[in-house]
Amino acid sequence: MLSILMPTDFSENSMNAIKYALEFFKYQKTDFYFMHAYRNEFYDDEQLVSREVFDTVLESVKKQSKSNMDELLQKVEAIATNTRFNYHGISAFNTLVEEANQISDEHNIDLIVMGTKGKSDDRSIVFGSQTFQVLKYVQCPVLAIPTNYTNTQPKRILFPTNYLIPYKRRELKLLSVLAKSYRSTIDVLYVSKSKGLSMRQEDNQSFIKDTLEGNTLNFIQERNKSVSETIKAHLKDNSVDLLTMVNTQHSFLEDMLFPSTIDKVSLGLDIPLLAMQNTRRY
Structure with missing residues (x-):
């Protein structure tokens, strides 16, 4: 059985990578771990204006991440009702790299699959900052899928x-x-x-x-x-x-x-x- 980690920021590019993986690995028994690390989103939140609202904003960001993850899992289960697949959702107050490394060790991940870009979708670059960080710092094989790429049968x-x-x-x-x-x-x-x-x-x-x-x-x-x-x-x-x-x-x-x-x-x-x-x- 394969264990695959899929970091997500809930963007269209991220969803495209997820759909690609669900189709690409349809013949393999696979555990999919969908992960959203929201530490950076928390610190960038415009409502975080003082230390006094720290816990309130953190709880809000945490709930939103959990809600988005639940919605994502519902979409995934509707897209791929594959008896070979098991789905797991993880929302974590952590950085992408730290959480990806931690999950890779804990669950003996074989492969990380993600889009080459996330929400920014800057056409002037090949890899977005998040993908670049994973490629550089996470100790696990990475399959990076370009925006809108759909060919899941490589010859x-x-x-x-x-x-x-x-x-x-x-x-x-x-x-x-x-x-x-x-x-x-x-x-x-x-x-x-x-x-x-x-x-x-x-x-x-x-x-x-x-x-x-x-x-x-x-x-x-x-x-x-x-x-x-x-x-x-x-x-x-x-x-x-x-x-x-x-x-x-x-x-x-x-x-x-x-x-x-x-x-x-x-x-x-x-x-x-x-x-x-x-x-x-x-």
Whole structure:
């Protein structure tokens, strides 16, 4: 059984990600944990003008969060009456990152699914601030769904790698399960300046082959100085439906996202991103 955490701000973008997940995982036995962390909303509340009204405003924000969560669960149960699914709602006076990490540990979460943007829906950026924080700080794989994206049957998945990372079996198994559900082809892309692989790279490639056994795999090597441009070209030329990247130090995803500010992310993704956080989880 999969355990999936879905942070929500009750926006349309968030609801689109929820509908995507309900359809995408319809063949899997799944525990869905819908979570709203309202600490920041509380401190930004215009009624919080003094310490004297602290408890009153907190209770009001808490009740609104609980009400919104109950309404969301009703919508979800109406959308997907799937006997394979179990639904749980969590409203918490906490930050998004802290609550997501806590729930991931307590419930052994396999995957976090959320929209690339929330209420702001700023078209000039790829990832909203909340999604960016989760990608950067939460120690769990993340599937980020673009606004209005509806294709829940990925036929081709792109997995760029430099073969230098000692992958976690659990995260690769997650990718294997997702791909097998739709008989997806996985393109394992290595962008390099040289032809051969080191012994470490050969061992990591063998680990990928063994762990993704049973999936359709294409091992591709491209000689190019620009990793990001090669990835973009492959996405464009091969009708890729899902991009998966490992998020760790010195990885392609870190190079693309984290040295830049949010509004300078240049990848321009219009397909879902599966970020494997490469962390030890049990």
